[in-house]
Amino acid sequence: MPPILTVRELTTYLRELLEGDEQLADLWVEGEISNVTRSSAGHIYFTLKEAEAQVACILFRGYASRLDALPTDGEAVLVHGRVSFYEAGGKLQLYVDTIRSLGVGPLYLxxxxxxxxxxxxxxxxPERKRPLxxxxxxxxxxxxxxxxxxxxxxxxxxxxxxxxxxxxxxxxxxxxxxxxxxxxxxxxxxxxxxxxxxxxxxxxxxxxxxxxxxxxxxxxxxxxxxxxxxxxxxxxxxxxxxxxxxxxxxxxxxxxxxxxxxxTELRKMLAERRRRLRQVLERRLVTARQALETQRRHLQRLSPLNLVAQRRQRVDEQIDRATVRLRYRLEIARERLEGLSGRLAALDPQATLRRGYAIVHRCVDGVVVVSPAQVARGDRLDVRVRDGSFEAGVL
Structure with missing residues (x-):
């Protein structure tokens, strides 16, 4: 029965087997680089390949720092290194220490x-590109x-x-x-x-x-x-x-x-647009209401009923002013009339008679006697006093 190995024993055996081969410890390999990555530690990992085969490669940071240019995908290269088995990853790797560029690889070309x-x-x-x-x-x-x-x-x-x-x-x-x-x-x-x-x-x-x-x-x-x-x-x-x-x-x-x-962003955008639309509509509604109120007031001023009321108010005001002016004039006329009445009363013969005076007329011609020179002895006179008249003769 063949011996039973642990995984560790198997991977160690493979590593020692590969590292013990002198040809694999110092060899040059030609191929095309792909899958170049660089770790945070500065090590470079890549794949060296050709049409039907490939091998994983690692270039440690110390060797990478000596290169004039880092390897790139599609580059045809000649690499030098040694082959070993990476036990933790369970894979064969080519540990590279030198890279010589041969130009662009056939696949990349x-x-x-x-x-x-x-x-x-x-x-x-670009003009053939269609919008999504x-x-x-x-x-x-x-x-x-x-x-x-x-x-x-x-x-x-x-x-x-x-x-x-x-x-x-x-x-x-x-x-x-x-x-x-x-x-x-x-x-x-x-x-x-x-x-x-x-x-x-x-x-x-x-x-x-x-x-x-x-x-x-x-x-x-x-x-x-x-x-x-x-x-x-x-x-x-x-x-x-x-x-x-x-x-x-x-x-x-x-x-x-x-x-x-x-x-989610669409819902937020719709909510924001709804809010903005509401604000715009509210502002427009306020503006429309203000415009409507302005028009209402304007129409109210132009309304026939309002014009009639305004004209009626103006007529009433004019009537009031005319009444005041008329009353004033009547008052002035009354005062003037009273003044004239007083003056007429002062000139009224009856008023003079009531004060004890008499009016004497010559009976022959009715002339008012105002002077003794107007009468002669024997003339008949008509004497008018306050409550009547009588005749008298001149002696």
């Missing part, structure tokens, strides 16, 4: 050539039916905009067969009343994302009857699908957030 050709054709022209619907009722999603990507997309869509209906068109998102399957998944959605489509995949190396760099996928995205959002890889990953899509999202989760509005 294919990417650049296809991008340039499609761009020259006008496939990525503001309130989509139905959203199509092209991605793997399993994994974190579809879960994140569904959760975000449900949280942000519950009314949206989601139709999943499942597909492979990696491998040689993925590109035609992605195209088929897109075309399936065209038969449904979707308002927009999300094409999504999680992060990975250039090879992992290569299906989204195929020309047939780019042309299918551009041929879509509805807008397409590309959410492939991480923020630093760019694919041909990103350029062909109407909108590029840095991640699948970001694609879901771009696709729909936030219902």
């Amino acid at each position: 294919r990417f650049q050539e296809l991008k340039a050709a499609l761009e020259a054709e006008g496939l990525f022209a 619907p503001r309130f989509p009722r139905c959203i199509g999603v092209v991605t793997s039916p399993t994994g974190a990507v579809i879960r994140d997309i569904l959760n975000i869509l449900k949280r942000r905009y519950p009314p949206a209906r989601v139709i999943l068109s499942p597909t492979l998102v990696q491998g040689k067969e993925a590109a035609p399957l992605i195209v088929a998944a897109l075309e399936r959605l065209w038969r449904f009343p979707v308002d927009l489509i999300i094409v999504a995949r999680g992060g990975g190396s250039l090879e992992d994302l290569w299906a989204f760099n195929e020309e047939i996928v780019a042309r299918s995205i551009r041929a879509s009857p509805v807008p397409v959002i590309s959410g492939v890889g991480h923020e630093t990953d760019f694919t041909i699908a990103d350029f062909a899509a109407d909108v590029r999202a840095p991640t699948p989760s970001a694609a879901a957030e771009i696709a729909v509005p936030d219902a």
Whole structure:
């Protein structure tokens, strides 16, 4: 019976086996870099690959500081180092100490050539980009039916905009067969009343994302009857699908957030607009009431009844003024009359007679005698006194 090993014993055996091989302790390896990341400690992790194989690599901070330029995705390189087994992670790794650039790798070169050709054709022209619907009722999603990507997309869509209906068109998102399957998944959605489509995949190396760099996928995205959002890889990953899509999202989760509005923010916005509308209506109502009151007063001033009342008031005022003036004039006339009456009374002969005087007329001609020279001896006189008259003769 073969010996039974613990996991630790197995990983230690593999590490010692690899480190004991002189060829693996000092070797040069040629390949194309992808998936470059840098830890907070300054170590650089990347994948060295070719068409059918890849190996995980690590470049410690001390060696990285000696490089003129840090490695980049798509770069063809010649690296020197040693092979060992990383027991804690359970994987074989190439511990790199030197990197020599050989230029652009063949895969990345294919990417650049296809991008340039499609761009020259006008496939990525800004004027061909379509605006996203503001309130989509139905959203199509092209991605793997399993994994974190579809879960994140569904959760975000449900949280942000519950009314949206989601139709999943499942597909492979990696491998040689993925590109035609992605195209088929897109075309399936065209038969449904979707308002927009999300094409999504999680992060990975250039090879992992290569299906989204195929020309047939780019042309299918551009041929879509509805807008397409590309959410492939991480923020630093760019694919041909990103350029062909109407909108590029840095991640699948970001694609879901771009696709729909936030219902919570919409409710807040509606509440704010309702408040502003109420204020505007209230101000307009106050203004309308003030204008109505002004018109009412104006019409009231122009009203026939009001004009009659005003004219009547003016007539009454004129009558009052005329009455006052008439009374004043009557009073003045009365006073003048009384003055004249007094003067007439003073000139009244009867008044003189009542004071003991007499009026003497010559009987022959009725002339009033005012002087002794007017009479002669023997003349007959008519003497009028207060209560009668009598005749007298001149002796």
